Amino acid sequence: MTEGLLIAIIGAAVAAILGGLGSAIGVQMAGKASAGVCSENPDLFGKVLILQALPGTQGIYGFIVAIMVMIKLGLLGGSPAQLSTGEGWAYFGACMPIALIGLISAILQARTAVSAIHMTAKQPEASAKGMTMTAMVETYAILALLASILLVLGL
Amino acid sequence: MIVPMKKAKLVVMKDDKDELLKSLQKAGVFMPIPLPEGETAGDAAQEEALLQRAEKSLKLLKKFREKEGLVRSERVVEEEEFTKLDPLRQAMLSEIEETDMKIAELESENETLTEQINYFLPWRDLDIRLSELSGTKHSVFHTGFIKPARKDDLALAVLEAGGEYKELGLGADGLAILIVNYVHDDAEVMEKAKALGFLETNLPREERFVSEIISENEDKIKENLKEIERLQAKLEEFARESEKIEVLNDQLASIGALKKAPLKMTLETVYLEGWVRSDQTDKFKKAIARAMDLYDLELVDPSPEDKPPTYTKNNPLVTPFEAITDMFSRPSRYDVDPNPAMSFWFWMIFGMMMGDVGYGLLMFVLFLVLIKIRKPKGDSLKLFKLLLYSSITTIFWGVMFGSYFGYTINPILLEPMNNLTDYLVFSFVIGALHVITGILLAAYANIREGKWLDALFDQLSWILIILGLMLLLLTSIMPSLLGLDSIGNLDLSFLQKLEPAALPLMITGAAIILLTAGRNKKNIFGKVFGGFLELYNITGYASDILSYSRIMALSLSTAIIAYVMNILAEMVMGSFIGYFVAAVIYLIGHVFNLVMGLLSAYVHDSRLQYIEFFGKFYEGGGEKFVPLSYKLKYIDQIQDQDAKQEVY
Incomplete structure (x- = not known):
């Protein structure tokens, strides 16, 4: 294994780790708020569950980029590519948008989700509005995902 | 397409009020709006109270209901059945509540009995009646608890003075002890006992043995449990008929909605104002005509100050x-x-x-x-x-x-x-x-x-x-x-x-x-x-x-x-x-x-x-068109051609 390949793998791993970490923290924050709401009004379970799931997508995005790197480098079957150190760093850099923005946006999105869950507790019919507000934060995770995907494919 | 609204202004004789509202509710095309200095058609407090009780009972019965199958069948109720309040249903509601209350009473009684058992348990082996603890001319009886570690010291203190010492069961406060002293030694011994941490407890002076009390309580608990089981079986039976309460629930909600309809009354007449979809004016007029002959109706377009509700009508795919x-x-x-x-x-x-x-x-x-x-x-x-x-x-x-x-x-x-x-x-x-x-x-x-x-x-x-x-x-x-x-x-x-x-x-x-x-x-x-x-x-x-x-x-x-x-x-x-x-x-x-x-x-x-x-x-900000109609939560459909229902 070349040093370049090692660096690229670390990049892919970091994308999966940070995205997953952000989502785990985010879903946990929103989950606590949901549990609180459900203790008062169990009927709202369906509505708050959707809001709780929203910060969960960044983990998936990080995972997707990691998989794309693996496919691109022939790590899933076939022989791994022999990357130079420079190429390795290029892959590492390509993974960074979703790794960093995934981590941060998941946590920030979770804060919005928590507020939206509280809003749903007071006004159940407003849950769709809360969903939209929460999804606004995710826009930047999606843009980061696109940046990472296009970079990985462009390499 | 957004259906334009017409503002309806309707004056009828006071005697026709109830008939009119019923007919309008059945048609479900008219959304009455509150008027300045207006009032409501009636007082819905009674219905609301009953409705709350029905909802509570349904929640209770849900626990006793058999699991619903995957396939849900639609519930259709005849209009005749729906518009008449069946007193049997209200009686059933009261009976459900009574049964539930009895269960709660029995359960709390059992709790008290269990507490009593726990209280007496350390004294179970006391071989005299509780009333005999009052003592005799020459002896004084004491009951109380001591920490197990101190029991030997206590026993020594009592026996030294020639008294009697008996260990009984272990309770939360320590070992239950019976002490019998001669009258003239009593004060001295008890002082020592207190110094050792003896915690005196006065047992109620009943004409019974402790073991008797315990077994009596246990029997009573068993009896109560049997009764609870019987009552729960009764609730299960009610649960099988919970449809009746569900119909009652929808009936009450509908009557409540009717009574809460806003209007304005004078000595002889009643004035109603509200919104009608412009494509339903004929239905609306028919509903009024069905209720009475004498009325004054005016249908006008909304003025710029008005805020009519919105109804969108699109093809079924949209x-x-x-x-x-x-x-x-x-x-x-x-x-x-x-x-x-x-x-x-x-x-x-x-x-x-x-x-x-x-x-x-x-x-x-x-x-x-x-x-x-x-x-x-x-x-x-x-x-x-x-x-x-x-x-x-x-x-x-x-x-x-x-x-x-x-x-x-x-x-x-x-x-x-x-x-x-x-x-x-x-x-x-x-x-x-x-x-x-x-x-x-x-x-x-x-x-x-x-x-x-x-x-x-x-x-x-x-x-x-x-x-x-x-x-x-x-x-x-x-x-x-x-x-x-x-x-x-x-x-x-x-x-x-x-x-x-x-x-x-x-x-x-x-x-x-x-x-x-x-x-x-x-x-x-x-x-x-x-x-x-x-x-x-x-x-x-x-x-x-x-x-x-x-x-x-x-x-x-x-x-x-x-x-x-x-x-x-x-x-x-x-x-x-x-x-x-x-x-x-x-x-x-x-x-x-x-x-x-x-x-x-x-x-x-x-x-x-x-x-x-x-x-x-898009601006938005419209209000929902909510016509006066039957409020159906459990019923799917009321069997009648012209009835239009709001399903929620």
């Missing part, structure tokens, strides 16, 4: 998508109904985001079966139908992308995982078309009000710019920058002929904006620079269109996860157990992907409608 708009904000009477256009785009974009034939088929079967066997009502029915319809576009785009449960077979348009940039550009094209639709609707709203010039200056100008930009992107930017002259298998060379039009389109649009956008500004400065300011909005339109990249991102994420699940499953295949594990991976992996995909597609598709699409033309 109706489920109205839920998406209503969640954002209902249209006001000045809005263009966004639903027909929005439903088409929601439908299309949803399909693109899911984009897999396998998932589309799964959705189709799943939601069709859910609708058929669960027979949902109201908003859930709309949501299920929306997803059912969207399964068709999911299949359509699945074929276009050649995606079948993540396996690629013969893509017609493009293959998301291999034609990423093509897909990105394609998303932008879809976005531009969606945004242009929004601008066209804004133009339509202007034209409808006769503001032709506004439509030309404010909307057409932007459409020209966006069209020009897209043309430029497809014909020269994309080929030169990305080396693409097609989107997937879609050859774009036919656009080359149009390429010379791109710049003129943009320049014309920009010129219109520069010249006209400041036309409503007061001073000359504003008139000149208003154009530049408006032109600056190009950044807004650009970011709107870039936002559609989420179509490609979500579509890709569904595709990649499906692909990964397939790879994982293929890895373990080979042996018999391998095939089994692979089947599990396929099943769990694809179901997970389908659920997450549905959630993302629903949320982000809605967002594209709310922000990028509605932002161009």
Whole structure:
């Protein structure tokens, strides 16, 4: 294994780790708020569950980029590519948008989700509005995902 | 289409009031509105109290109900049965409450008895009656607790003085002790005992042995438990008939709604004001005529100060998508109904985001079966139908992308995982078309009000710019920058002929904006620079269109996860157990992907409608049209031709 390949793998791993970490923290924050709401009004379970799931997508995005790197480098079957150190760093850099923005946006999105869950507790019919507000934060995770995907494919 | 409303002003004789309201409720076409210094048709306090009791009882009976089967049958109640309150049902309600109360009483009695048992338990082996603890002429009895570690010291102190010492059972406060002292030694011994930590307890002086009390209590508890069981069986029986209470619940809610109808009364007459859909005025008049002969009715168009409620009427394919708009904000009477256009785009974009034939088929079967066997009502029915319809576009785009449960077979348009940039550009094209639709609707709203010039200056100008930009992107930017002259298998060379039009389109649009956008500004400065300011909005339109990249991102994420699940499953295949594990991976992996995909597609598709699409033309802020009607929570339908019900 070349040093370049090692660096690229670390990049892919970091994308999966940070995205997953952000989502785990985010879903946990929103989950606590949901549990609180459900203790008062169990009927709202369906509505708050959707809001709780929203910060969960960044983990998936990080995972997707990691998989794309693996496919691109022939790590899933076939022989791994022999990357130079420079190429390795290029892959590492390509993974960074979703790794960093995934981590941060998941946590920030979770804060919005928590507020939206509280809003749903007071006004159940407003849950769709809360969903939209929460999804606004995710826009930047999606843009980061696109940046990472296009970079990985462009390499 | 937004159905125009008519304001109805109705005067009837006081004696006809009840008959009229009943007839109106049955017809369900009239939405009464509160009047200044008005009142309500009656006092609904009694119904509300009863309703609360019915709801509480239903909650209670739910625990005793047998599990509902998967298939739910529709409940149809005859109108005759529904409009008459059956006293037997109220009696049943009281009986349920009584039974529940008795159970609670018995349970609390058992709790008290158990507490008593626990209290007496350490004294169970006391072999004298409790009343005998009062002592005799020569001896004094003491009962109390001591820490087990000190018991030997205590025993010594008592025995030394010639008294009697007996250890009994262990309680929470320590070892239960009986001490018998001679009268004249008593004070001295007890002082020592207290110093050792002896905690004296006075047992009630009953004419019984402790063991008797305990066994009596135990018998009583057993008896109570039997009675509780009998009462619970009774509740189970009631639970089998809980339909009766459910009907009662809907009856009470309906009567309550009737009594809460706002109106105004004079000595002889009653005055009602409210809204009627303009396509239902005949039904409304018929409902009044059915109730009485003598009345005065006036139907007028809403004045500019009025805020009529909104009712949107669309074809059955569009109706489920109205839920998406209503969640954002209902249209006001000045809005263009966004639903027909929005439903088409929601439908299309949803399909693109899911984009897999396998998932589309799964959705189709799943939601069709859910609708058929669960027979949902109201908003859930709309949501299920929306997803059912969207399964068709999911299949359509699945074929276009050649995606079948993540396996690629013969893509017609493009293959998301291999034609990423093509897909990105394609998303932008879809976005531009969606945004242009929004601008066209804004133009339509202007034209409808006769503001032709506004439509030309404010909307057409932007459409020209966006069209020009897209043309430029497809014909020269994309080929030169990305080396693409097609989107997937879609050859774009036919656009080359149009390429010379791109710049003129943009320049014309920009010129219109520069010249006209400041036309409503007061001073000359504003008139000149208003154009530049408006032109600056190009950044807004650009970011709107870039936002559609989420179509490609979500579509890709569904595709990649499906692909990964397939790879994982293929890895373990080979042996018999391998095939089994692979089947599990396929099943769990694809179901997970389908659920997450549905959630993302629903949320982000809605967002594209709310922000990028509605932002161009839609105001909203309308109120829901809620006519006076039967309030049916448990009943699906009331068997009557002209009855119209609000189902919630």
